[in-house]
Amino acid sequence: MSSSTRQSLHPGLNLGEEHGDDHLEAETSVFGFWVFMMSDLVTFGMFFAVFATTMPLPCCPGPKELFDLGSVAWQTAFLLASSLTSGMAILTLKQEHAAQGACTKKLVFWLLVTVLLGCGFLYREISDFISMAAAGGPPTRSGYLSALWSLVGLHGLHVTGGLIWCLVIVAGILVRGVDLRWKLTLLRWAVFWHFLDVVWIAIFSFIFLGGLL
Amino acid sequence: MFEAIFGRLTWDSIILVQAVEQPNVNTFITASAAAMMPIGGVMIVALLTWMKWWKPLFEWLTSVDHKKIGTMYIIFAVIMLFRGVVEGMLMRANQAVGLNGGFLSSDHFNQLFTTHGTNMIFFVAMPFLFGLINIVVPLQIGARDVAFPRLNQISLGLTAAGGFLFMISLMIGEFSTGGWTGYPSFTGRLVNPGVGPDYYILAIAISGIGSTLTGVNFSVTIYKMRTAGMNFMRMPLFTWTALCTSILLIFAMPPLTACCAMLGLDRFLGFHFFTNDMGGNLMNFINLFWMFGHPEVYILVLPAFGVMSEIASTYSGKRLYGYTSIVAATMCIAVLSFTVWLHHFFTMGQSATVNAAFGVATMLIAIPTGVKIYDWLATLWGGRIRFTAPMIYLCGFFVLFTIGGLSGVILASPTLDYQLHNSQFLVAHFHNVIIPGVLFGILAGIHIWFPKIYGFRLMESYSRITAFLWAIGFILTFMPLYQTGMMGMTRRTVAYEDPALVPWMIVSGIGALVLGLAFLFILLTIFVSVLNRKKLAVPFGDPWDGRTLEWWTPAPTPEWNFAVLPKVNGVDAFTEAKAKGTAYQPIEKYEDIEMPANTYYGLIIAAMASGFGFGLVWHMWWLAIASLLGAIATAIIYAFLPQKTYIIPAAEVREIDEAWRRAARESRGVTRDDESNEANKGLARPDNITNP
Numbered sequence: 001m002s003s004s005t006r007q008s009l010h011p012g013l014n015l016g017e018e019h020g021d022d023h024l025e026a027e028t029s030v031f032g033f034w035v036f037m038m039s040d041l042v043t044f045g046m047f048f049a050v051f052a053t054t055m056p057l058p059c060c061p062g063p064k065e066l067f068d069l070g071s072v073a074w075q076t077a078f079l080l081a082s083s084l085t086s087g088m089a090i091l092t093l094k095q096e097h098a099a100q101g102a103c104t105k106k107l108v109f110w111l112l113v114t115v116l117l118g119c120g121f122l123y124r125e126i127s128d129f130i131s132m133a134a135a136g137g138p139p140t141r142s143g144y145l146s147a148l149w150s151l152v153g154l155h156g157l158h159v160t161g162g163l164i165w166c167l168v169i170v171a172g173i174l175v176r177g178v179d180l181r182w183k184l185t186l187l188r189w190a191v192f193w194h195f196l197d198v199v200w201i202a203i204f205s206f207i208f209l210g211g212l213l
Numbered sequence: 214m215f216e217a218i219f220g221r222l223t224w225d226s227i228i229l230v231q232a233v234e235q236p237n238v239n240t241f242i243t244a245s246a247a248a249m250m251p252i253g254g255v256m257i258v259a260l261l262t263w264m265k266w267w268k269p270l271f272e273w274l275t276s277v278d279h280k281k282i283g284t285m286y287i288i289f290a291v292i293m294l295f296r297g298v299v300e301g302m303l304m305r306a307n308q309a310v311g312l313n314g315g316f317l318s319s320d321h322f323n324q325l326f327t328t329h330g331t332n333m334i335f336f337v338a339m340p341f342l343f344g345l346i347n348i349v350v351p352l353q354i355g356a357r358d359v360a361f362p363r364l365n366q367i368s369l370g371l372t373a374a375g376g377f378l379f380m381i382s383l384m385i386g387e388f389s390t391g392g393w394t395g396y397p398s399f400t401g402r403l404v405n406p407g408v409g410p411d412y413y414i415l416a417i418a419i420s421g422i423g424s425t426l427t428g429v430n431f432s433v434t435i436y437k438m439r440t441a442g443m444n445f446m447r448m449p450l451f452t453w454t455a456l457c458t459s460i461l462l463i464f465a466m467p468p469l470t471a472c473c474a475m476l477g478l479d480r481f482l483g484f485h486f487f488t489n490d491m492g493g494n495l496m497n498f499i500n501l502f503w504m505f506g507h508p509e510v511y512i513l514v515l516p517a518f519g520v521m522s523e524i525a526s527t528y529s530g531k532r533l534y535g536y537t538s539i540v541a542a543t544m545c546i547a548v549l550s551f552t553v554w555l556h557h558f559f560t561m562g563q564s565a566t567v568n569a570a571f572g573v574a575t576m577l578i579a580i581p582t583g584v585k586i587y588d589w590l591a592t593l594w595g596g597r598i599r600f601t602a603p604m605i606y607l608c609g610f611f612v613l614f615t616i617g618g619l620s621g622v623i624l625a626s627p628t629l630d631y632q633l634h635n636s637q638f639l640v641a642h643f644h645n646v647i648i649p650g651v652l653f654g655i656l657a658g659i660h661i662w663f664p665k666i667y668g669f670r671l672m673e674s675y676s677r678i679t680a681f682l683w684a685i686g687f688i689l690t691f692m693p694l695y696q697t698g699m700m701g702m703t704r705r706t707v708a709y710e711d712p713a714l715v716p717w718m719i720v721s722g723i724g725a726l727v728l729g730l731a732f733l734f735i736l737l738t739i740f741v742s743v744l745n746r747k748k749l750a751v752p753f754g755d756p757w758d759g760r761t762l763e764w765w766t767p768a769p770t771p772e773w774n775f776a777v778l779p780k781v782n783g784v785d786a787f788t789e790a791k792a793k794g795t796a797y798q799p800i801e802k803y804e805d806i807e808m809p810a811n812t813y814y815g816l817i818i819a820a821m822a823s824g825f826g827f828g829l830v831w832h833m834w835w836l837a838i839a840s841l842l843g844a845i846a847t848a849i850i851y852a853f854l855p856q857k858t859y860i861i862p863a864a865e866v867r868e869i870d871e872a873w874r875r876a877a878r879e880s881r882g883v884t885r886d887d888e889s890n891e892a893n894k895g896l897a898r899p900d901n902i903t904n905p
Contacts, residue, residue, distance in 0.1 A: 046501055146493075164845075
């Protein structure tokens with residue numbers, strides 16, 4: 001194993017040498033989480049594959065009747081903005097927390113902004129689900145709708161999990177301070193959050209845009 | 214009120230009650246099996262209390278030591294193997310007398326082949342291999358533990374939770390009748406609204422998540438935890454195959470999780486993924502299942518290939534022939550395994566071109582596998598071969614596995630598959646790769662590494678008898694099925710009309726008896742060896758003149774594995790050190806060792822996962838929701854609790870390690886002539902013959 005702290009030890013944003021041993025600890029932890037994310041990516045891939053094989057039935061409403069592209073645009077904006085703010089949180093951690101700095105407030109601020117934006121995303125997504133069901137498109141109507149709901153819903157579940165996780169981290173930082181364990185948790189959570197962005201971009205392009213073209 | 218608490222669980226769901234209400238052969242058999250669980254449970258509780266073993270039991274269950282977790286995986290697998298063998302014997306007995314109908318009802322028979330398959334794949338073969346990988350891999354790469362010890366415990370817990378759901382279906386309710394592949398629409402809500410398919414989905418989905426985490430854990434362990442100097446091309450072959458299996462687990466388990474989730478949504482919430490109407494498509498399930506299912510075959514067989522590689526070099530006293538080509542072949546098989554899943558359903562309506570492409574891809578796998586077989590044969594050539602139990606397994610593997618592989622090439626041809634699919638020929642084929650491939654590898658692996666962990670060898674004579682019994686039992690049971698398959702007998706047949714099949718079925722039934730005996734001999738071997746453990750002790754830790762790092766520790770291996778992490782300069786580092794005479798030289802500097810402390814995390818998660826699954830199966834929504842919230846709360850609470858570790862002082866390590874090294878320097882050791890005698894105390898002396 002390399003002992004140099006100068007180099008990048010795992011994909012994504014590294015804590016860097018100013019964090020000393022914490023940076024070395026991050027190698028296994030964050031790399032392991034990346035591996036897990038790759039596994040999760042395959043799960044999403046399977047749901048995408050099943051979605052790709054289904055067609056809207058003539059009996060039931062299809063994309064034209066169900067999708068509200070304006071709302072989807074809002075969701076995209078919320079999620080992409082939350083990715084930016086989560087990035088700001090990690091940059092704060094990397095640059096200002098190197099020497100046990102007193103920048104916890106700034107870190108918590110960015111994390112809470114991220115949570116807020118994530119909640120905005122979830123709010124719009126859930127209202128879309130409700131209006132879809134009201135418009136005669138619940139998941140039990142057809143195979144196409146089952147695949148649509150479960151793929152978008154799986155992403156929504158991940159976002160919900162990510163938000164709870166983020167709140168736990170905020171609580172942890174406030175209770176215990178920014179120690180090694182919470183640093184590693186933050187790094188892993190950041191990978192998770194960006195990953196959800198990537199999946200959303202695929203959902204946005206293939207399902208919503210692709211469905212309306 | 215009753216329904217709110219117990220969901221659809223009623224008094225009649227309990228198998229023992231059914232046996233009283235409708236006494237017949239079928240309920241008698243299920244009731245006897247079901248009764249074994251409460252009786253066994255009471256006996257175990259009594260034994261634990263009598264021997265005052267409760268405290269040690271919890272020390273094991275809360276342990277994060279990879280050697281203990283591996284042992285628990287293997288004990289779990291042996292218990293499940295017992296069930297699997299008994300089910301197999303019942304089915305063979307039924308078919309032996311099955312002309313115009315045997316003694317089992319068709320519904321009972323359907324449950325039997327479903328549980329037998331599900332059990333043998335998910336709860337026997339995989340836990341066995343995870344057990345071996347857990348025990349051996351950290352030792353082979355010179356590490357003190359795996360990358361994520363607590364995650365390792367959670368994986369075990371999830372496997373056990375899946376096993377719990379699977380076993381409890383024997384006592385309460387019923388299991389699926391849809392085969393281990395569980396194709397809808399047969400397992401859909403419309404055809405089968407009962408609890409059986411729900412048990413099936415939840416048992417394999419929960420244990421499947423555990424397997425995914427195992428894959429993540431071991432791939433990271435092998436990538437990041439190797440000792441100084443051990444680059445990839447110096448890793449022992451078993452570690453290489455464990456790495457390939459881990460990678461396959463990471464990518465192959467998600468399709469299974471996904472298709473179980475979708476089938477669950479169909480069943481619980483009325484979705485239309487795999488239904489016949491409303492735009493559902495059952496081919497999606499079949500594709501997803503086999504995207505998992507085919508790599509699964511290699512998840513199982515690759516570690517067994519790894520064991521075979523270790524046997525070939527260790528038990529012939531030679532460096533492995535063609536190390537690089539075996540590594541390349543292993544990786545090649547791992548990649549190809551994702552490109553062939555369609556050969557499991559050639560007959561389900563694709564175009565001939567698609568079938569041909571997948572048929573050719575399937576046949577390609579025979580090439581890297583052939584490379585391996587020839588490399589192992591070349592390793593044996595001119596070696597100092599000892600015909601001990603592992604070598605018997607290896608030789609059985611050479612002959613029998615090759616036959617199984619060739620019958621696979623036959624099935625890979627779509628034209629022939631149209632004739633042979635769904636017949637007993639297929640049953641013969643996959644047992645022919647799984648028993649001589651996977652099971653022989655596992656049993657040989659247990660024989661080899663048992664002394665490493667427990668400090669004494671298994672009785673050589675009993676192990677040899679066990680090996681021969683498995684080989685003979687396998688041949689008698691499954692070779693006749695090739696013949697009956699070609700005579701047109703379909704798989705999963707509870708009754709048949711053609712008297713010409715009877716002699717073959719009787720031979721096969723006798724073979725099943727031999728396999729039952731072979732299972733008993735596994736237990737007998739361990740029992741007799743425990744009785745003779747003093748005579749069989751190998752305190753120096755190297756009973757087979759081993760070549761890789763795991764043999765460079767005392768036996769039983771201390772919890773810290775290596776007093777000082779070894780440095781490696783090549784393949785077979787330990788052999789090199791022994792040849793130079795540096796293996797047991799004193800070490801100057803010892804350091805304090807920090808180890809992770811025991812935790813209840815895995816145990817709690819296992820209980821929550823079991824409650825979640827059981828609640829969903831029986832529609833006890835309160836139990837399912839409470840368990841799920843409980844699991845999340847557990848994870849959050851543990852995130853706030855400090856991760857405890859404990860320090861083993863350098864002085865203590867020094868004392869134990871120095872005593873071992875001194876004794877090894879002062880003792881003479883044995884040559885390979887005395888390997889199976891009492892004289893073998895685990896210290897190897899070079900033979901007086903020159904090796905090529």
